[in-house]
Amino acid sequence: MRYAAPIARLLDELERLPGIGPKSAQRIAYFVLRSDEEVAERLAEALLDIKRAIHFCPLCFDFAEGEVCEVCADSERDVSIICVVEETRDVAAVERTGEFRGLYHVLGGVISPVDGIGPEQLRVRELLDRLAQGEVTEVIIATNPTVEGETTALYLARLLKPLGVQVTRIASGLPVGGDLDYADEVTLGRALEARREL
């Protein structure tokens, strides 16, 4: 089947997205074609908007709309606790638990020698800079309970403990080998509650 060029182009672009195969792309394209023009326009606008309006928070490296992200800008948050996560999506996961009132630090990955990722490729230096300000008393390491996540946690614990800061790790209420992003709120909330010192 040769699709009309504009359809083929949209299918192409849709298939670049994570989790979208040829079938889903076709369903979405046909849905857009059948829908009011407004549906395509609003989605296109939202796509452009997100790239125009969103950047990395210079403090925690989560996505931010203002100068800093909403969490860093919130004066109600406890600035003495930083929760270190792998990716921005993990911030959303921890926030959903409603258990954590401190700040975040997004590493941007985990130590993975196989993939050539060492601490220099992560935002470890930036974390040290934040701790150097002296306000932080506890760092919760909430990397995924995978081999790389545990390695990264141990590396950070060894690096941070000499600075006189308490370093804790979320409890393995999550199944080992699992993914923080897929945990339900209750499990992840309990894991946060039962964090242990490293």
Place this chain on the structure above:
Amino acid sequence: MRYAAPIARLLDELERLPGIGPKSAQRIAYFVLRSDEEVAERLAEALLDIKRAIHFCPLCFDFAEGEVCEVCADSERDVSIICVVEETRDVAAVERTGEFRGLYHVLGGVISPVDGIGPEQLRVRELLDRLAQGEVTEVIIATNPTVEGETTALYLARLLKPLGVQVTRIASGLPVGGDLDYADEVTLGRALEARREL
């Protein structure tokens, strides 16, 4: 988690799409955020383009970029055979078999008394208009092998046979109760080949 407004808006729009839940929407939004600006721009452009450039073919009611669709515009196609399908996506499915060189007619649904859809809601009148031109000698009814699809096939057979046109039905090589859109090319190709007269 309160997402920044532009992210929340994109998640909203993405979740309107078929097959996209909150998790997939988040993965896509974060993918777009992490990617070059170009990714969002190209996708947005493709979305707007498809609505600007694509309309219904006035002959077969498939999607068309030009005045008529590519199939109807192709002088190599056999204008004496029309394959009647439920939806535009079924045209793509039949085209993928490479077995069919005639034209199409998209009904826009099936007869379904439960949903209040009778022949008047489908493009049956337009099919009769095409047959009235006298060039068509065979109508292949390729509605899905579901209760509604079979009902529609029988209805059309009874309506069209008195016009002196041969009415055939694709063979049930497809599992009964299945969906044309999910059939593999070989199965659907065989079903086309083994079509029987109604």
